[in-house]
Amino acid sequence: MKFPRKRKRYAVAVRPPKASPACVSMSASSKYRTFDDTGETNEIPLAPGEIYLWLAAYDQITEGYLHSAYRELLSAAEKEQESRFYFARDRHRYLITRALVRTVLSRYISIDPKEWVFSTNAYGRPDIVNPEARGAGLSFNISHTHSLIVLGVTKCRALGVDVENVRARGASIDIADRFFAPQEVAALNAVPLHQQQYRFFEYWTFKEAYIKARGMGLSLPLDKFSFHYPDDRAVEIAIDPELSDDATHWQFWQFQPAPEYLVAICAERIGDQSSSLIVREAIPMLSEKESAFEFLRVST
Numbered sequence: 001m002k003f004p005r006k007r008k009r010y011a012v013a014v015r016p017p018k019a020s021p022a023c024v025s026m027s028a029s030s031k032y033r034t035f036d037d038t039g040e041t042n043e044i045p046l047a048p049g050e051i052y053l054w055l056a057a058y059d060q061i062t063e064g065y066l067h068s069a070y071r072e073l074l075s076a077a078e079k080e081q082e083s084r085f086y087f088a089r090d091r092h093r094y095l096i097t098r099a100l101v102r103t104v105l106s107r108y109i110s111i112d113p114k115e116w117v118f119s120t121n122a123y124g125r126p127d128i129v130n131p132e133a134r135g136a137g138l139s140f141n142i143s144h145t146h147s148l149i150v151l152g153v154t155k156c157r158a159l160g161v162d163v164e165n166v167r168a169r170g171a172s173i174d175i176a177d178r179f180f181a182p183q184e185v186a187a188l189n190a191v192p193l194h195q196q197q198y199r200f201f202e203y204w205t206f207k208e209a210y211i212k213a214r215g216m217g218l219s220l221p222l223d224k225f226s227f228h229y230p231d232d233r234a235v236e237i238a239i240d241p242e243l244s245d246d247a248t249h250w251q252f253w254q255f256q257p258a259p260e261y262l263v264a265i266c267a268e269r270i271g272d273q274s275s276s277l278i279v280r281e282a283i284p285m286l287s288e289k290e291s292a293f294e295f296l297r298v299s300t
Contacts, residue, residue, distance in 0.1 A: 042107065043107060043108070043110070044107045044108055046108050046138070046153070046154070046155050047155075048137075048154075048155055048156045048157070048270055048273065049270060049273045049274060049275050049276060050154065050155075050275070050276050050277075050278060051152060051153070051154045051159065051265065051267055051275060051276070051277045051278070052104075052152070052153045052154070052277075052278050052279075052280065053150060053151070053152050053161070053263070053265070053277060053278070053279045053280070054100060054104050054150070054151040054152075054153070054280050054281075054282050054288075055148065055149070055150055055257055055279065055280070055281045055282070055291075056096055056097075056100050056148070056149040056151075056281070056282055056283065056284065057147060057148055057281075058092060058093050058096040058097070058144075058147065058148070058149055059147045060283075061096055061283055061284075066283070066284075066285065066286065067092075067095060069099075069285055070095050070096065070098070070099035070284065070285070071095065072114070073098070073099055073102050073103070073113045073114050074095075074098055074099075074102075075117075078098050081094065082094050082095055082098075093144060093149070096149060096284065097142065097144060097149050099113075099284040099285065100149055100151055100282065100284045101116070101140065101142060101151060102114070102116050103284045103285055104140075104151055104153060104282070104284075105128070105133070105138065105140065105153070108133075108136075108138055108153065108155075109130075109132055109133045109136060109138055110132075111130055111132060111133065115130070116128070116130060116133075117129035117130055121215055123215060123216045123217040123219055124217055125212070125215045125216075125217065126140075126142070127139075128140070136155060137155040137156035137157075138153070138155050139153070139154055139155065139156075139157070139158070139159055140152060140153045140154075140159070141159045141160050141161045141212055141213070142161070143161045143162045143163045143208070143212075143263075144163065145163045145164050145165040145168070145169075145261065146165040146168040146169070147165065148163055148165070148257070148258075148261055149163075150162075150163040150263055152265060154267065156270065157267055157268040157269075157270055158213045158214070158215065158267070158268040159213055159265070159266070159267050159268070160208070160209040160210060160211070160212030160213030160214070160265070160266040160267075161209055161212065161263065161264070161265050161266075162204075162205045162206075162208035162209045162212065162263070162264050163205070163261055163262070163263045163264075164201050164204060164205055164261070164262050165260050165261055166197065166198060166201045166260060166261070166262050167259075167260040168260070169201075170197070171196070171197040171200035171201060171204075173188065173189070173196060173200070175200075176188050176200060176203070179222045179223060180203060180207075180222060180223060180226070181222070181223045181224070181225065181226035181238075182223070183226045183228070183238075184203050184226050184227065187199075187228075187229075188200060188203070198262075201262050202227075202254065202262065202297075203227055205254065205262050205263065205264035206227045206235065206237075206252060206254065206264045206266070207222055207225070207227070208264065209252070209264040209265055209266035210225065210237065210250065210252075210266045212266070213250065213266040213267065213268065214245070220243060224239070224240040224242055224243050225237060225238065225239045225240060225243060225245075226238050229297070233296070233297060233298065234297060234298065234299070234300065235252050235254065235297040235298070235299050236299060236300075237250060237252065237299070248269070249268060249269055250266055250267070250268060250269065250299070251266070251267050251268075251269055251275060251299050252264065252265065252266055252267075252297070252298070252299040253265045253277060253295050253297070253298050253299075254295065254296050254297040254298075255293045255294065255295045255296055256293070256296065257279070257291075257293055265277070277295075278290065279291045279292070279293055
């Protein structure tokens with residue numbers, strides 16, 4: 001996201017030409033199902049305490065037959081939006097993102113990927129319109145950076161995710177001075193110079209994840225909440241009463257799927273229920289694999 005300005009299981013749906021498909025898409029009046037190579041259903045039961053994170057390295061998805069299949073899934077508005085991007089790289093990233101969202105959501109609810117309908121709230125947050133999914137409490141959040149897309153999916157709770165490429169983007173301490181809470185600025189200035197860029201993105205990704213979980217974007221002043229690190233593995237949030245929120249209402253995680261990426265997750269707590277995060281790397285309509293990553297920071 002732009003900085004603010006000061007105000008092995010396979011879900012194969014498409015194969016190269018002449019190969020028989022292993023995904024069955026029924027008519028619009030029927031229920032959609034995905035299948036693996038054995039013919040078993042590939043639908044994923046989603047418990048309230050589970051959060052799935054789907055990672056797609058879009059620069060590696062270059063097959064033309066896949067791009068054609070992805071484009072068939074898009075709504076007319078999405079196809080128009082894709083064409084508006086000036087750079088081919090941005091059109092490519094947008095296409096993969098929309099295909100990932102549509103195909104992944106269909107893993108949890110029996111809706112054809114073409115049939116998903118989305119809206120945005122007053123702050124631009126995307127929401128699901130389909131009554132079946134809303135009734136099931138399904139929710140998602142999406143983030144992308146240079147070469148990587150992260151899609152979070154859960155149910156019956158608010159969710160925000162953010163990913164940044166810590167090598168491709170520069171971090172200016174001036175941005176922190178202007179937008180971060182004073183405590184964060186002081187802590188940032190206290191770390192050695194060579195660590196400041198990484199620490200900046202630690203703060204930034206947590207802040208992005210929180211404001212996305214709140215569904216209010218940058219209308220929430222970034223200096224009215226702050227993150228603190230009691231030790232090398234922990235994170236805590238402090239929230240100004242002006243924002244009318246309770247810090248204990250939220251859980252946070254942070255990890256690196258690769259050395260150049262930093263991902264932060266913010267999720268609404270569900271009583272005393274514990275949360276579990278499942279990470280999958282995917283090529284939409286072709287392949288996926290579950291991956292295990294060590295969490296760098298976790299809230300208590």
